[in-house]
Amino acid sequence: MKRVIIGAGLTGITLAERFASLGKQVLIIEKRNHFGGNCYDFKDRNGILVHKYGSHIFHTDYKEPWDYLSKFTDWIYYQHRVLGFIDGKFVPVPFNLNTLYELFSTRVAGKLEDKLINKFGYGKKIPILVLKKTRDKDLKFLANFVYKKVFLYYTKKQWGLKPEKIDPSVTARVPLVISRDDRYFQDKYQGIPKEGYTKMFRRMLQNQNIEIQLNTDYKDIKNEIKYDSMFYTGPIDEFFDYKFGKLDYRCLEINFRTLNQESCQSAAVVNYPNNYDFTRIIEFKKLTQQKCQKTTIGIEYPRNNGFMAWPVLDEKNKRTLKKYWQEAEKLKKNNIYFIGRLAEYKYYDMDDTIKRSLDFFNQLKEKETI
Numbered sequence: 153m154k155r156v157i158i159g160a161g162l163t164g165i166t167l168a169e170r171f172a173s174l175g176k177q178v179l180i181i182e183k184r185n186h187f188g189g190n191c192y193d194f195k196d197r198n199g200i201l202v203h204k205y206g207s208h209i210f211h212t213d214y215k216e217p218w219d220y221l222s223k224f225t226d227w228i229y230y231q232h233r234v235l236g237f238i239d240g241k242f243v244p245v246p247f248n249l250n251t252l253y254e255l256f257s258t259r260v261a262g263k264l265e266d267k268l269i270n271k272f273g274y275g276k277k278i279p280i281l282v283l284k285k286t287r288d289k290d291l292k293f294l295a296n297f298v299y300k301k302v303f304l305y306y307t308k309k310q311w312g313l314k315p316e317k318i319d320p321s322v323t324a325r326v327p328l329v330i331s332r333d334d335r336y337f338q339d340k341y342q343g344i345p346k347e348g349y350t351k352m353f354r355r356m357l358q359n360q361n362i363e364i365q366l367n368t369d370y371k372d373i374k375n376e377i378k379y380d381s382m383f384y385t386g387p388i389d390e391f392f393d394y395k396f397g398k399l400d401y402r403c404l405e406i407n408f409r410t411l412n413q414e415s416c417q418s419a420a421v422v423n424y425p426n427n428y429d430f431t432r433i434i435e436f437k438k439l440t441q442q443k444c445q446k447t448t449i450g451i452e453y454p455r456n457n458g459f460m461a462w463p464v465l466d467e468k469n470k471r472t473l474k475k476y477w478q479e480a481e482k483l484k485k486n487n488i489y490f491i492g493r494l495a496e497y498k499y500y501d502m503d504d505t506i507k508r509s510l511d512f513f514n515q516l517k518e519k520e521t522i
Contacts, residue, residue, distance in 0.1 A: 155382075158386050160189065161492065162509070171513075181370045213339050217510065243255060251334075381521075400469055415447060429453065
């Protein structure tokens with residue numbers, strides 16, 4: 153009998169590869185017409201590698217996920233830098249000391265820099281909602297400026313909520329950075345698969361012990377398949393037929409355009425916090441360092457419909473999740489496990505997803521339950 157995995161995203165593919173490497177038979181069921189989940193990429197008609205569900209840069213301080221994926225891909229050692237359109241200027245974001253000097257006079261910026269370093273220390277990352285609580289009038293001025301110009305309207309567009317209504321674990325992901333390092337990520341390992349995520353995933357799945365069925369809804373065939381263990385990586389509320397209600401997601405729509413010009417913008421990603429109803433524009437070939445006379449961009453519009461991008465981690469959804477998780481725990485005795493971003497309703501980065509999958513596999517291996 154097979155190990156059945158529902159969902160061919162990062163979690164499902166990693167588990168399938170690990171099981172198959174031990175000679176276990178694996179069947180993957182995937183509702184979409186492709187594997188790779190939201191990390192799926194493809195070449196458009198001009199040969200430009202496009203990330204269908206928004207830009208994905210792999211970054212981590214964990215050596216294990218980096219080494220694991222490096223068995224299946226070479227890397228473009230890409231350092232991600234993002235610009236934001238603020239007060240008519242394209243400036244580095246997250247807001248850092250370089251941004252400070254681009255938006256304020258040298259005298260004002262120098263005074264604010266000294267106060268930030270004296271209070272918090274050089275190199276620190278301060279969540280904007282923490283900075284807003286400061287009593288120093290100059291730092292209060294800066295906090296209110298950054299909150300309004302960089303954070304408030306972008307967050308309202310991205311989530312449909314004010315920042316104060318969002319879980320602190322989410323708002324803390326875009327801090328004010330007290331340094332001159334204007335990279336979006338400071339992780340030790342950063343890169344993009346040299347031939348794309350899809351080719352990397354294909355290599356991970358190239359094992360005679362792995363069978364994958366695309367365009368297949370698990371619920372349509374659940375009475376037909378036999379297994380000794382199942383690993384569900386899809387939405388947990390969907391598995392239980394929404395018996396406790398739907399968990400909310402912020403969704404995303406992307407408008408792709410091919411432009412008859414060599415370059416569109418000066419960075420791969422440019423954020424628009426205030427002036428437009430979209431949140432950012434991605435120029436894909438700047439991620440992959442491809443050369444082409446044309447360029448393809450993706451304009452991102454957060455919506456309440458589209459593809460599921462981010463769980464809305466408010467108190468209502470946490471209460472609902474708790475009920476579903478209690479049901480999921482009961483199914484462990486039947487060797488049914490729930491793992492992954494959608495199944496756990498968590499805001500996992502790619503490296504966290506890989507690490508979680510590898511740790512989970514190793515736990516099963518130690519218990520000899522795989």
